Amino acid sequence: MFDRDYWHEIGSSLAKNKIRTVLTAFGVFWGIFMLMIMIGSGSGLKNGVNNGMGDFATNSVFMWTRQTTIPYKGLPRNRSFYYRNDDIQALKDNIPELEILAPRLEGGGRQSGNNVIRKEKAGAFSIYGDYPEWNLIDPANIDQGRFLNQIDILQNRKVAVIGKRVLEVLFNKDENPIGQYVQINGVYFQVVGVFSPKNQNMNFGGDKEQSIHIPFTTLQKVYNYGDVVGWFAMTSKKDISVTVVEEKAKHLLKERHKVAPEDERAIGFFNLQKEFDQMTGLFAGINGLIWVVGIGTLLAGVIGISNIMLVIVKERTREIGIMRALGATPSKIMAQIIGESVFLTTLAGYTGLVIGVFIIEMIDKNLPAAATSDTMFLHPTIDFKVAVSALIILVISGVLAGLIPARRAISIKPIDALRFE
Amino acid sequence: MIKLQNINKSYHMGSNSLHVLKGIDLTVEKGEMVSIMGSSGSGKSTLLNIIGLLDSHDAGEYLLDGKVIREMSETKAAMLRNKMLGFVFQSFNLISFKNAMENVALPLYYQGVSRRKRNIIAMEYLERVGLTAWSNHLPNELSGGQKQRLAIARALIGQPKIILADEPTGALDSATSSEVMDLFGEINQSGITIMIVTHENDIAHRTQRIIKLNDGLIHTDQKNGVPRPPEKPALN
Ligand SMILES: Nc1ncnc2c1ncn2[C@@H]1O[C@H](COP(=O)(O)OP(=O)(O)OP(=O)(O)O)[C@@H](O)[C@H]1O
Ligand SMILES: [Mg+2]
Numbered sequence: 001m002f003d004r005d006y007w008h009e010i011g012s013s014l015a016k017n018k019i020r021t022v023l024t025a026f027g028v029f030w031g032i033f034m035l036m037i038m039i040g041s042g043s044g045l046k047n048g049v050n051n052g053m054g055d056f057a058t059n060s061v062f063m064w065t066r067q068t069t070i071p072y073k074g075l076p077r078n079r080s081f082y083y084r085n086d087d088i089q090a091l092k093d094n095i096p097e098l099e100i101l102a103p104r105l106e107g108g109g110r111q112s113g114n115n116v117i118r119k120e121k122a123g124a125f126s127i128y129g130d131y132p133e134w135n136l137i138d139p140a141n142i143d144q145g146r147f148l149n150q151i152d153i154l155q156n157r158k159v160a161v162i163g164k165r166v167l168e169v170l171f172n173k174d175e176n177p178i179g180q181y182v183q184i185n186g187v188y189f190q191v192v193g194v195f196s197p198k199n200q201n202m203n204f205g206g207d208k209e210q211s212i213h214i215p216f217t218t219l220q221k222v223y224n225y226g227d228v229v230g231w232f233a234m235t236s237k238k239d240i241s242v243t244v245v246e247e248k249a250k251h252l253l254k255e256r257h258k259v260a261p262e263d264e265r266a267i268g269f270f271n272l273q274k275e276f277d278q279m280t281g282l283f284a285g286i287n288g289l290i291w292v293v294g295i296g297t298l299l300a301g302v303i304g305i306s307n308i309m310l311v312i313v314k315e316r317t318r319e320i321g322i323m324r325a326l327g328a329t330p331s332k333i334m335a336q337i338i339g340e341s342v343f344l345t346t347l348a349g350y351t352g353l354v355i356g357v358f359i360i361e362m363i364d365k366n367l368p369a370a371a372t373s374d375t376m377f378l379h380p381t382i383d384f385k386v387a388v389s390a391l392i393i394l395v396i397s398g399v400l401a402g403l404i405p406a407r408r409a410i411s412i413k414p415i416d417a418l419r420f421e
Numbered sequence: 422m423i424k425l426q427n428i429n430k431s432y433h434m435g436s437n438s439l440h441v442l443k444g445i446d447l448t449v450e451k452g453e454m455v456s457i458m459g460s461s462g463s464g465k466s467t468l469l470n471i472i473g474l475l476d477s478h479d480a481g482e483y484l485l486d487g488k489v490i491r492e493m494s495e496t497k498a499a500m501l502r503n504k505m506l507g508f509v510f511q512s513f514n515l516i517s518f519k520n521a522m523e524n525v526a527l528p529l530y531y532q533g534v535s536r537r538k539r540n541i542i543a544m545e546y547l548e549r550v551g552l553t554a555w556s557n558h559l560p561n562e563l564s565g566g567q568k569q570r571l572a573i574a575r576a577l578i579g580q581p582k583i584i585l586a587d588e589p590t591g592a593l594d595s596a597t598s599s600e601v602m603d604l605f606g607e608i609n610q611s612g613i614t615i616m617i618v619t620h621e622n623d624i625a626h627r628t629q630r631i632i633k634l635n636d637g638l639i640h641t642d643q644k645n646g647v648p649r650p651p652e653k654p655a656l657n
Contacts, residue, residue: 012518322514325475327503327531327579329496410495415475418514 010340017312024308025348027301032349032390035294036356036382040363042290044380046283051378054199055139057100057235058276061246063253064231064268072260081257081266083229085220090256091232095248099237100136105129105230107185107219116170116212117183123169125162126211127184129219129230137233138202145178145193152192152215158222160184161193165209182212187222189214242273298397302345306401309341313405320409321417330410337409341402342395349394357382422583422614423449423472428481430467441467443637444481449616451582454609456617456625459634465618466587468634472616473506473585474498486582503531507576509586513568515560521547521571522556528579546574550604566597573604583614590624602627 014021068079088103107127114122128134135147143164152159160182162170171177177191189212197208220227234249236242250267253259259266313320320333360380367378412420430442441464449455457465470476471483474490483490486505493501508514515524522543529539547553550570552563560568569589576584586605590598602624609615617628625631626645633640 016518318514319516322516323527323531324495324499325473325502325508325514326528326575327499329499329531331496332531413476414495415470418475418510 006336006339007343010336010343014312014340014344017308020308020311021344024301024304025344027304028298028345028348028394029301029352031294031298031301032352032394033356034297035290035390036353036387037359038290038294039287039386040356040360040380040382041377042283042286043382044363044367044377045286047380048378049201049279049283052199052201053276054197054202056199056202056272057137058272059242060137060233060235060272061242061249062231062233062270062272063246063249065257066266066268068259068263068266070260070263070266072263073258075258081259083232083253083257085227085229087229087232087253087256090252091234091249094252095245097236097240097244097248098234100133100233100235102131102133102137102233103216103229103231104131104134104233105216105219105225105228107214107223115185116166118170118180121170123166123210125166126206127219128211128213129216130213131216134213134233137235138197138199138208140195140197140208143194143196144176145191147193147195148213148215153217156218156221157215158187158189158218159192159215160189161195161213162191163207163209163211164194164196165207166212167194184212184214185223243271246271295393298349298393301348302397302401305341305345305348305398306404309337309344309402309405310408312340313337313409317409317412317417317420321414321420324414325418333410334406337406338399338402341405342398345398345401346391346394350391353387353390357387422451422453422486423447423616424482424484425472426482428468428471428483429479430464430471430476431479441637442471442478445637445639447632447639447642449614451614452609452612453630454605454615454617454628455630455632456619456628457632457634458619458622458625459640461620463634464637465634469585469587469616469618472583473508474502499531503528503579505582507579507581507584509569509572509576509584509589511588511591513560513565513572513592515568515572515575517560520557520559521552521563524560524571525574525578527575532579542578543574546578547571549577550574564597565593566600569593569597569601570604573601573608577608577613581613583616584608586615586617588618588620590619590621595623598624 065081065083068075068077068081071077083103088101091098091101105128107129112124114124115127116123116125130148131153132148132150140147142161145161147161148159151157162177162182167177170182171180177194180191181188182191183189195213197203200208219225232249234242234245236245246269250269251261253267254261254263320328323333360382364380367380425445425447428442428445428447429440432439432441445468457468459465467476471478472485474485474493477492485501502508516527519527522540525546526539526543529542534542544553544556547556550573552567552570552574555563555567555571560571563571569592573584573589584605589605590601593601598621605615605617606627615628617624619625630642630644632642
């Protein structure tokens with residue numbers, strides 16, 4: 001059935017109406033083309049935002065202190081309080097869902113001018129007192145040396161892991177920073193590692209390249225913070241929502257610090273998971289919209305094809321009559337017309353698909369590389385599965401577009417078809 | 422071969438209805454060559470189309486090669502037309518974008534014969550009607566007589582038992598008409614039943630039997646023996 005004559009028939013009947021065929025096919029072409037461009041752009045946007053997050057743990061929550069707003073147990077409102085070292089153990093002991101706990105204390109910031117000095121060089125950098133677990137919350141690339149470890153914490157070592165930009169400012173190009181000393185707020189620290197952040201979109205009030213990590217305990221001791229903890233970063237165990245950890249930690253910390261249970265403002269927090277889920281939801285929404293618009297455009301194109309097939313069938317009524325007189329069965333005629341419709345739809349759609357994918361790939365090639373950019377648009381791609389399903393949709397819609405004209409073609413008696421002028 | 426009993430056919434247009442065939446009784450034996458005559462509008466084409474399964478009859482019985490034709494599905498009718506019947510029309514009804522060979526080969530396409538094979542067979546039939554040299558030409562590059570010979574080749578290629586021709590010479594001059602009738606004569610000699618609708622007496626007189634229709638009924642049915650030689654036009 002699908003031999004050369006079959007295709008010859010299709011080709012010659014479409015070629016007879018070249019301009020009209022091309023114009024109609026353009027509808028389907030445009031539908032698929034726009035769908036591909038939109039899907040590619042959607043993925044580019046998503047990849048861009050996701051890249052901005054790097055390997056940042058998305059199932060994380062951050063918790064700091066604010067002033068109380070409700071008097072409780074004889075204590076007045078507007079009371080300031082601080083987390084303490086023993087909160088760390090309490091959180092670990094009481095919240096089984098907790099996976100990583102990374103307390104942080106921010107040391108003298110860079111706002112106060114050059115706070116880090118090495119020989120004749122100086123710079124203003126953010127100083128963070130951290131536990132080794134920090135590098136699991138916001139993993140960075142360790143370019144040289146190592147990140148903080150447990151021994152640094154236990155022994156209150158005066159060691160520092162410096163950001164890439166810190167290295168550039170304080171050291172000459174050919175110098176090996178490892179083992180060298182830098183003076184942070186008047187105290188000497190030995191550099192044990194250099195890092196570069198994997199993302200820039202997730203930061204805590206400063207360029208991460210211009211920050212220095214020192215052991216949490218060292219920071220407390222050297223700069224006389226006592227046992228104060230700045231804030232906690234926490235993640236939940238696999239398959240457990242971090243909101244569970246958030247609720248339990250808030251409850252526990254309120255209790256330990258004599259904060260009224262109903263005081264919603266005393267503990268400041270940021271649930272990244274929720275934000276992330278919202279964003280994921282947003283992208284799903286965008287994606288859904290893309291398909292709705294794309295399919296709509298495609299549908300308009302397919303209706304156009306159905307329309308022109310009706311016209312072609314009408315013009316060929318007599319020819320179809322001849323074919324039937326010569327013994328063409330209704331199913332042969334239907335196969336012929338549906339074949340033409342599928343051929344036209346698929347060819348036009350495939351062209352749109354190829355050109356759309358090509359343009360997306362060209363855009364991808366000309367975008368800056370992933371690691372260096374803090375762009376919101378990155379690496380647009382069209383999933384192979386998406387392309388295949390688009391093609392399947394095309395073939396099916398081609399069949400549907402041909403169905404009405406095909407039924408029309410065989411609904412008239414052969415003799416009426418032969419008499420048709 | 423063909424047996425019609427009390428065939429009736431009406432056309433309905435809105436509230437009007439036109440009774441075209443009012444009870445046709447007719448038997449055509451295998452190998453006969455019959456012409457159908459009658460004034461315009463007497464129902465000749467209607468009758469031929471019913472015999473050719475292109476149209477349906479309202480009442481009466483039609484037996485084609487012993488098979489009762491009644492309320493037949495289009496698929497079955499198409500297959501019967503393909504195997505049993507060959508058509509020749511006044512307006513040729515060739516497919517304009519197919520060349521002579523492809524036009525002739527078309528019925529074999531619907532029989533599922535491979536392209537190579539059917540083109541070889543088509544060339545044989547083109548030779549038989551003297552159009553070998555024109556096999557690559559499109560229909561509009563042929564003369565009327567050539568077109569009709571092409572149509573006859575196409576009607577023959579399916580090796581039908583019956584050829585139905587509705588005014589096959591209606592669009593041709595007398596010399597060309599005579600050629601076409603020679604061809605029909607040869608075909609009839611090979612045992613194929615032929616029915617020709619015509620207005621022309623000399624065409625009719627080259628068949629063995631003339632049926633005259635009048636107002637939807639058979640008026641006369643006369644056998645006039647052997648077909649006359651083409652050189653001497655009939656004096657009737
Ligand atoms: N499809 C149709 N619908 C309505 N009326 C029809 C139809 N076909 C034929 N008729 C009518 O039926 C009558 C017989 O038509 P038919 O074509 O059989 O005549 P004919 O004998 O072949 O005439 P002619 O010699 O002019 O070809 C005519 O009056 C014609 O108008
Ligand atoms: Mg007629």
